[in-house]
Amino acid sequence: MRSVLVLVLLVTTPALAQALDSDWKAGLAFYRAKNYARACPLLLKAAEAASTHGAIWADLGLCELKRGKKAESIRASNLAVRYGDEKIRESAYFNLGLVGVNLAPQGVVSDGTCVPIEPPKELACAQRITGCGHTIQLPGYTYREEQRAGLLIVHCDDGTCPAQSPFGGHCVIQRDDSCPEPSIVLVSGETSRGPGATPEWTCEASGAVELRAQECQSKKGADAKMCARKACKAAIRWRKEAPASRAEWKELHEELEGWASINECKACAEFTRKTQCTVVSIDPCSGRAGTVCTLQETTRDVGLEESASANAQSKTLVQEQSFQAAPAPKPVGGK
Numbered sequence: 001m002r003s004v005l006v007l008v009l010l011v012t013t014p015a016l017a018q019a020l021d022s023d024w025k026a027g028l029a030f031y032r033a034k035n036y037a038r039a040c041p042l043l044l045k046a047a048e049a050a051s052t053h054g055a056i057w058a059d060l061g062l063c064e065l066k067r068g069k070k071a072e073s074i075r076a077s078n079l080a081v082r083y084g085d086e087k088i089r090e091s092a093y094f095n096l097g098l099v100g101v102n103l104a105p106q107g108v109v110s111d112g113t114c115v116p117i118e119p120p121k122e123l124a125c126a127q128r129i130t131g132c133g134h135t136i137q138l139p140g141y142t143y144r145e146e147q148r149a150g151l152l153i154v155h156c157d158d159g160t161c162p163a164q165s166p167f168g169g170h171c172v173i174q175r176d177d178s179c180p181e182p183s184i185v186l187v188s189g190e191t192s193r194g195p196g197a198t199p200e201w202t203c204e205a206s207g208a209v210e211l212r213a214q215e216c217q218s219k220k221g222a223d224a225k226m227c228a229r230k231a232c233k234a235a236i237r238w239r240k241e242a243p244a245s246r247a248e249w250k251e252l253h254e255e256l257e258g259w260a261s262i263n264e265c266k267a268c269a270e271f272t273r274k275t276q277c278t279v280v281s282i283d284p285c286s287g288r289a290g291t292v293c294t295l296q297e298t299t300r301d302v303g304l305e306e307s308a309s310a311n312a313q314s315k316t317l318v319q320e321q322s323f324q325a326a327p328a329p330k331p332v333g334g335k
Contacts, residue, residue, distance in 0.1 A: 023049070024056055027063070036067035047076065054084025054092075061095045070099050078122035081281050081290065089281075089290065090318045096280035097292030097318075104151060104186060104279035105131055112169020114154065116161045117282060125285035128156035129325050132165035134182045137172045145191045150182030150277075153284065153325040167326075183323040184282075184289045188275045193268060198260045203232035208252035272298040277319065284325050293317045 027042030043060040050056060061077035064070075073095065080092035105115030114132040119125045131151035138146040152167055171179040203209045209231045216227035238249055239256070255262070274296045281290035298312040 024059075028059065031059070031063050031066075034066075036063055039063050040067060040069075040072075044076075047079075051079075052083045054080045054082070054088045058084060058088050058092050058095070061092060065095060065099055073099050074101060074120075075122060078120040078281065081120075081283070082123050086320065089288075089320060093280050093290035093292060093318045093320070096290070097278060101280045102278045103282055104184070112165040114162050114165055116156065117153075119282055119284060123281075123283045123285070125283050127284040127325070128161065129282075129284050130154050130156055130161040131184075132162070132167070133169055134165060134167065134180070135170045136179060136181055137170070144193070146189070148182060148185050148188045150186040151184045151279075152180065153183040153282075153323055155284075155325045155327050157327060183325070184279060184291070184321050185275075186277045186279070186291070188273075190273045192271050194271075195268065199263050201256065201259055203228075203235060206235065206252070206255060208249065208255045209235045211251055268301070270298075270300045272296075272300070274298075275317075287322055287324055289321045289323055291319045291321060293319055 023042045023046040027039045027046060030036070030039035030042065033039075040060065040063040043056060043063050047053065047056040047060050057076045058080035061073050061075075061080055064073035064076055077092040077095045077099070081089050081096075084092060103117060103120075105117065112133050114130045117129050117131045119127070119129070131153055133149075134152045135147065135149040152165060154162060154166065167180055173179045199205065209228075212231035212234065213224075213227045216222055216230060217224050235249075235252055238246055238252060275293050277291040277293035279289055279291055281288075283289070293316070294314060295317050296312060296314045300311075
């Protein structure tokens, strides 16, 4: 599966024939000037003159979207998907997402029910398919968890579409188990845990320094703050000295030697990736589905007892997923 973050929506290619090129260039010029009422008819004229040129259809789809004609935008973008290369298809998927296209049936991802899916007529694919909700869960480990959910695409043989997934709605991968993946992944989540940055050694976090300060405080008339400062200064000096010339300080030596392992549980990091996708195009004849996804990544520093900090980043991705529609199983006792 290949994911591309869409940065440029307007597609350009080498020049066509002079008349066609003139209409296309003029349409793009008006588009950049935000004069969509003049831009879109020119782009439509160029697209109809070169009906299999995906890039012009992609530009027209975005232009029609800008002037609020959703039906025209969807038609043009679907034709861009049909005739365009991968880069053009990705731009068209993004535009279909902006229009609000969603071909995936709602509410079936987790319960295993099936709903017929109609491929856009512009793609000229007559195959009848249904989408069945399906989730798959990988074995849980202490360091990694993963789950994916989406649609199993099934051919409607003999015109009959199953109402319930013939493969079951949920699958947990076990050893030597054939667990089918969703044909089209719509929701995925992955959490991994591992070591984070080891906290810096400080006097305040040092058990050896605290013990030295307590020894000082046990003396009559000693001031607690003064003892803490004195023990800290002694530890800092000790660390700066060459190992061969240091006075014996067993507790501090052992503490510094094992500082990373001592703080292992205080230096854990948790990484979470969550993806939520919408199907904007599906073509069972070519085995391609276009999805527009929101990817959220969160990194969290997990302390021994509480979360210290977390940060999250979100971005939009366009994905073209390849799939194969499975044949519908024959009824029990049928031929």
